[in-house]
Amino acid sequence: MGIFSKTCEYAIRSVFFIAHRTAGQSGRVGIKEIALGIDSPEPFLAKILQDLSRRGIVQSTKGPNGGFYLDSASLERPLSDIVAAVDGNDIFYGCGLGLKQCSEINPCPLHNEFKDIRNKIHLMLHETKIGEFNAELMNGMLSLKK
Amino acid sequence: MGIFSKTCEYAIRSVFFIAHRTAGQSGRVGIKEIALGIDSPEPFLAKILQDLSRRGIVQSTKGPNGGFYLDSASLERPLSDIVAAVDGNDIFYGCGLGLKQCSEINPCPLHNEFKDIRNKIHLMLHETKIGEFNAELMNGMLSLKK
DNA sequence: ATAATAAAAGACTAAAATGTCTTTTATTAT
DNA sequence: ATAATAAAAGACATTTTAGTCTTTTATTAT
Ligand code: SF4
Ligand code: SF4
Numbered sequence: 078m079g080i081f082s083k084t085c086e087y088a089i090r091s092v093f094f095i096a097h098r099t100a101g102q103s104g105r106v107g108i109k110e111i112a113l114g115i116d117s118p119e120p121f122l123a124k125i126l127q128d129l130s131r132r133g134i135v136q137s138t139k140g141p142n143g144g145f146y147l148d149s150a151s152l153e154r155p156l157s158d159i160v161a162a163v164d165g166n167d168i169f170y171g172c173g174l175g176l177k178q179c180s181e182i183n184p185c186p187l188h189n190e191f192k193d194i195r196n197k198i199h200l201m202l203h204e205t206k207i208g209e210f211n212a213e214l215m216n217g218m219l220s221l222k223k
Numbered sequence: 224m225g226i227f228s229k230t231c232e233y234a235i236r237s238v239f240f241i242a243h244r245t246a247g248q249s250g251r252v253g254i255k256e257i258a259l260g261i262d263s264p265e266p267f268l269a270k271i272l273q274d275l276s277r278r279g280i281v282q283s284t285k286g287p288n289g290g291f292y293l294d295s296a297s298l299e300r301p302l303s304d305i306v307a308a309v310d311g312n313d314i315f316y317g318c319g320l321g322l323k324q325c326s327e328i329n330p331c332p333l334h335n336e337f338k339d340i341r342n343k344i345h346l347m348l349h350e351t352k353i354g355e356f357n358a359e360l361m362n363g364m365l366s367l368k369k
Numbered sequence: 370a371t372a373a374t375a376a377a378a379g380a381c382t383a384a385a386a387t388g389t390c391t392t393t394t395a396t397t398a399t
Numbered sequence: 400a401t402a403a404t405a406a407a408a409g410a411c412a413t414t415t416t417a418g419t420c421t422t423t424t425a426t427t428a429t
Contacts, residue, residue, distance in 0.1 A: 107374095107376090108375080108376075109375095123376075123377085124378095126376085127376075127377055127378075130376085130377085131377090137375090137376060137377090138375085138376080139374080139376045139377080140373085140376080141373065141375075142374085142375090143374075143375050143376065144375070145376085
């Protein structure tokens with residue numbers, strides 16, 4: 078497994094996808110199209126998006142012309158909100174070697190280097206906004222497909 | 224979960240433990256003592272060490288006064304050898320968003336930042352030698368216990 | 370109002386990670 | 400040689416993660 082769980086990878090990619098497909102115009106995009114757009118198993122992604130919807134990270138409406146979209150507030154959220162919602166905060170504060178009490182007083186051998194990496198991840202996810210890549214995704218410079 | 228699997232966390236901590244307990248003197252240390260020393264479930268750790276032993280990352284002998292130890296070559300190995308043996312190479316080369324073809328030509332939105340983090344992890348694990356912390360572990364400045 | 374549409378909800382299955390227990394094999398001290 | 404010791408091997412059990420399928424609820428166009 079990578080840094081994130083599979084669930085979280087799908088979550089991030091789908092939210093990027095929804096963002097770039099619905100920014101500006103008030104359109105919605107359906108689960109089938111999203112699943113296709115990010116190469117993910119559709120029913121599994123549905124579960125994930127239901128959860129993100131309940132948590133207010135994505136917006137959705139049922140019925141004809143319904144689907145998922147992002148309001149302007151959601152577009153401004155940092156990526157870390159998705160990660161925290163799906164995988165929790167372990168990646169920001171957790172311990173690389175599985176110790177409970179990470180501290181400067183009682184550090185594990187990799188303490189300093191790990192802190193550095195953790196901070197880098199923290200920074201990346203907090204400074205990156207969900208809507209940030211819309212233009213590049215639109216013109217095909219970035220990819221969300223396997 | 225953290226950066227590594229639980230199996231890998233135990234692996235790293237146990238190898239550190241064996242290293243500092245057997246460096247210099249030609250002693251061995253038994254599974255019970257190791258499990259105690261790193262707060263891990265003994266039978267599970269036994270599995271892990273059997274695997275590391277088969278792969279030549281730790282050494283062992285059976286019978287009275289038997290146990291695990293590290294020869295001088297093993298002490299010089301980089302941490303990355305343990306991680307690669309247990310968790311594979313995904314953490315060094317894998318994709319943060321689960322895409323198959325990470326490339327400069329077809330990058331995902333987090334390409335550059337991820338590359339940076341991945342390189343930092345790579346560096347940390349390749350430059351850190353297994354026997355590197357023996358002195359600090361000996362005098363209690365570093366901890367391997369939950 | 371009704372039918373069509375699309376997400377929400379919930380029950381279910383499959384696979385992988387984590388953890389336990391029992392038996393076997395190798396080593397060594399006697 | 401024998402008995403004691405300690406790891407190796409392998410069969411299980413449990414939990415978590417990943418993935419599927421069916422039914423229900425909300426929305427909208429007619
Ligand atoms: S730096 Fe070391 S002690 Fe601190 S959380 Fe990471 S592994 Fe634990
Ligand atoms: S940087 Fe982006 S494209 Fe490259 S491996 Fe990471 S997630 Fe994939």
